Amino acid sequence: AQTVTQSQPEMSVQEAETVTLSCTYDTSESDYYLFWYKQPPSRQMILVIRQEAYKQQNATENRFSVNFQKAAKSFSLKISDSQLGDAAMYFCALRRGTSYGKLTFGQGTILTVHP
Amino acid sequence: GAGVSQSPSNKVTEKGKDVELRCDPISGHTALYWYRQRLGQGLEFLIYFQGNSAPDKSGLPSDRFSAERTGESVSTLTIQRTQQEDSAVYLCASSLTRELFDEQFFGPGTRLTVL
Numbered sequence: 001a002q003t004v005t006q007s008q009p010e011m012s013v014q015e016a017e018t019v020t021l022s023c024t025y026d027t028s029e030s031d032y033y034l035f036w037y038k039q040p041p042s043r044q045m046i047l048v049i050r051q052e053a054y055k056q057q058n059a060t061e062n063r064f065s066v067n068f069q070k071a072a073k074s075f076s077l078k079i080s081d082s083q084l085g086d087a088a089m090y091f092c093a094l095r096r097g098t099s100y101g102k103l104t105f106g107q108g109t110i111l112t113v114h115p
Numbered sequence: 116g117a118g119v120s121q122s123p124s125n126k127v128t129e130k131g132k133d134v135e136l137r138c139d140p141i142s143g144h145t146a147l148y149w150y151r152q153r154l155g156q157g158l159e160f161l162i163y164f165q166g167n168s169a170p171d172k173s174g175l176p177s178d179r180f181s182a183e184r185t186g187e188s189v190s191t192l193t194i195q196r197t198q199q200e201d202s203a204v205y206l207c208a209s210s211l212t213r214e215l216f217d218e219q220f221f222g223p224g225t226r227l228t229v230l
Contacts, residue, residue: 004157042223043204043206043223043224043226044221044223045158045206045208045221047218047219091157091158093158100146100163100170100171101146101210101217101219102148102160102163102171103148103150103219104160105150105157105158105159106157107155107156108155108157
């Protein structure tokens, strides 16, 4: 079985500052993918960034980057230069590296951005 | 359409009634997923379709839940004899294929409230 844990129910950050959201996971698979999704109040899930487990280099997408620690099974998201539009619920998710793409999600972290 | 659409957006029903939730995936997407999101929680996998077959139904919580898909098009999730614990947002996602690198695109969800 796979599990994903987000231990921070809520986080807040000042506009233009940096914030890090934590995620730990557990899987017996050696090949898997990790994702961060953003869910604004509209409920629309938006893919923020993804990381293939076999890649050692941390993924980056503009202001978003991850710190992937495979041995520790940790996958944190760093948001730099936070903007008001970054306010949302953020979910960490895991997908095993075989067959098809069922996602296992964490409980989510609500991010508030203060002007 | 440009994205995954779901209908209705909101559904209020009485305990014991049957409901049907609809998902229109992105045209050409062969893989389709249903997830359930309880209030303040992460998404739980319900069922996966590849074409019109469902190789994985492991997430359906009880035999009151069923789903079908017409070809590589519309999918319907049916909940019979609804219970208050069925209240949640039901999200649908589709991807071009079942390949791991294919991004899942999510619809806006249907918020189901069982009174």
